[in-house]
Amino acid sequence: MNMLASNGQLRASLLRWALFTVPLIVLLGFLSGQSGSPESAWFQSLDKPSTFPPPATFGIVWAILxxxxxxxxxxxxAAWGARARPAALVAFVVHFALNLAWTPTFFGAQQLTWGLIVILLVDVTLVIVIALFWKVRRIAGMLLLPYLAWVLFASVLNWQFLQLNPEADGGLPGGATERVRIG
Incomplete structure (x- = not known):
């Protein structure tokens, strides 16, 4: 027998990891989301792109993702013997830190330009993470494909917000401008 661990031991290891990683990722995402909100007066005053979905969509999609x-x-x-595992985990930590930085940048600091830069870095690092995860466990890479589709869509939305609201970008000289519609 050439196996270091039985199938049952491997499933138990995966389950233990999942009981740690799933709540951790959900918690970190939730905490990042608390640093800014689409309910703010600043965001409410922005012109919205025609592709902007109903706000409730974001919470549902992010929870699933x-x-x-x-x-x-x-x-x-849980893939202890995989050669690409250490690189995949390091790439993931860098990527996920960027993911968590987007909400405070875009909503919290009201930086549309910097938000776009951050989300483009999220896109690039996610492609790297998917490639590395794919080498470790193909299913792990496949599970991230819906996430890639969503962040690419979010990147387009960020760019559209910047195009429609250049005066509201806190990254421009003179700071953010808050518009209020009357009537």
Missing amino acids: YVLIGIALALVC
Whole structure:
């Protein structure tokens, strides 16, 4: 017998990792979301792109994506013998830190330009993470594909917000401008 661990031991290891990574990813995503809100007067005053979905969509989609991300991470964490595992985990930490930085940048600091830069870095690092996760466990890479589709869509939205509201970008000289509609 050439196996270091039985199938049951491998499933137990994956389950233990998932019980840690899924709540952790969901919690970190929730905490990042508390640093800024689409309910702010600043965001409410922005012109919205025609592709902007109903606000409730974001909470539902992110909850599902964070669970998928946590499961994908658990699959990689449980793959003890995989050569690409250390690189995949380091790339994931860098990527997820960027992911968590977007909300405070875009909503909290009201920086549309910097938000776009951060989300483009999220896009690039996510492609790297998917490639590395794929090497460790193909299913882990596949679980991140809906996440990639969503952040690419979010990147387009960020760019559209910047195009429609250049005067509201806190990254421009003179600071953010808050518009209020009357009537």
